[in-house]
Amino acid sequence: MDMIFCPLYSGSSGNALFVQYGSTRLLIDAGKSGKMIDEALDMIGVDPATLDAILITHEHTDHICGAGVMCRKHKLPIYATAATWEAMDDKLGRIPEGCRRTFDTFADFYLGDIGVVPFSIPHDAADPVGYRLWGGNVSISTATDLGHFPRTVRDAVAGSSLVLLESNHDPDMLRMNGHYSYKLKQRILSNHGHLSNDACADALLQLVDNGTQHVILGHLSGENNTPSLARQVSESRMIREGIRLGEDLHLDMAYRDRVGSVYTLEAGA
Ligand SMILES: [Zn+2]
Ligand SMILES: [Zn+2]
Known part of the structure; x- marks a missing residue:
């Protein structure tokens, strides 16, 4: 069986990642409109009605703004920590009975065929997490929305077959940005903000040292970075x-x- 991954959208303007293994299909985050997420799934040949669940990393708008719509339209349960639920509840609209699921950051669980290992990330949200998702003997990890790359995150993702790693901004472009307030700039640059391109390269080196051979750079800022610069x-x-x-x-x-x-990652059963 293969494990399949597609970053439908990734960036400070919205995030939604698709993961499939066996008969289980998940989204990590739903931070674009429900319509845009449905369209992206259509483009990769996935019927949105066949999704099984949405896993939420944290309550920032760029990760949840389509979650309520996707949940109601496709009857999808939403998984988040209790603290994240508390922080996002009033932004999602009505959640149908049975669709509100919680998990503990430090407890692994199965969602259908996929093994879910959440881990804490340093970010300015209530209880932000990254995910390592297992399908057979391969795993895919997300490490975006991090102010820095601590050893705990490195260990949580070490040896993953594929990692989506944040390369958010160029610090000079950010400092010179006339649209951002001083406060917002300080937030992004802080230990609980976002990884700069250089911090990303440091983290990337650690991933490679720990056996990861495939990395996707994501969660780029639209104003303070360019894909060519990040790369x-x-x-x-x-x-x-x-x-x-x-x-x-x-x-x-x-x-x-x-x-x-x-x-497509080839996974043993
Ligand atoms: Zn984000
Ligand atoms: Zn965030």
Whole structure:
């Protein structure tokens, strides 16, 4: 059986990731309109009515704004920690009976055929988590919305077959941005904000050291980064460290406003 992953949308303007293994189909986050998420699923040949659940990372709008609609339209249970539910409840609208599911950050669980391992991330939200999802002997991890890349996150994702890693901003572009308030800039740059391109390259090196060979850069800022800059910072750092791109490491991008590639990982049963 194969494990399938597609970043439908990834960026500060909205996030929704598709994961499939066996007969189970999940979304991680639903931070675009329900219509846009349905359209993205259609584009990769997935009928939205066949989804089984939505896993939420944290309550920021770019991760939940379509969750209520998707839940009501497709009768999808939403999984989040109790603290995240409390923080997002009034933003989702009515949640049908039975669709409100909670889990503990430090307890693994199964959702159908997929093994779910949540882990804490350093971000300015109530109880933010990343996920490592297992299908057979392969796993896919998300590590976005992080102010820094602590050892706990490194250990949680170590050896994943595929990682979606945040490369949010270029600090100079952010500092010079005339649209952002001082407070917002400080929030993004803080220990509980977002990973800069350089911090991403540091984290990437640790992922490669721990056996990951495929990484997708995502959650880019629209105003304070460009895909080519994010890629260039990570690639040049890897080359300096003697890591062979395309051999030791396959590096891809996830996009803010268009559907990313569909990744198929061969998994043992
Ligand atoms: Zn976000
Ligand atoms: Zn966030």
